Amino acid sequence: MNPCKIGIAILPDGSLRILNASKSDEGKYVCQGENVFGSAEIIASVSVKEPTRIELTPKRTELTVGESIVLNCKAIHDASLDVTFYWTLKGQPIDFEKEGGHFESIRAVS
Incomplete structure (x- = not known):
């Protein structure tokens, strides 16, 4: 992790803020805290996914x-x-199994 990256900052409470995340921000982040009585650490795993568009x-x-x-x-x-795809008509789910219905769900094989 590059602490100088624009959008990454350590907040006053010790939290790490990541703005505008990208794939390069994926990984295991370790937060360590210490004082005169000792130290502790915890690991957070961060995955960044591409947004879904339809x-x-x-x-x-x-x-x-x-x-x-x-x-x-x-x-x-x-x-x-x-x-998973869901279809509605006039706010109601379409029933593709309805007897005598005229809607058909076609699944493309990729």
Whole structure:
């Protein structure tokens, strides 16, 4: 850890503040404290993950009754994390198992 990095500071209470974290900030941080009666330390493990972004296409479209459409939803996310997709319509979860329903969940194989 580089203590001179902009955004890293030791606060008056001894806490370490990291602003605008990046992958280079990952690792095991050791906090040590000592006084005339002795010393103590504790380790904190910090992992930094890429934020999840969702892309949905098309964002807006017009259809004629009876036509079909595929709404493509793609997640850009940290490779170490899984993503679960949830779809709602008018604030209600879509039931893909509903008898006679006309919604289909298509899973892309990557």
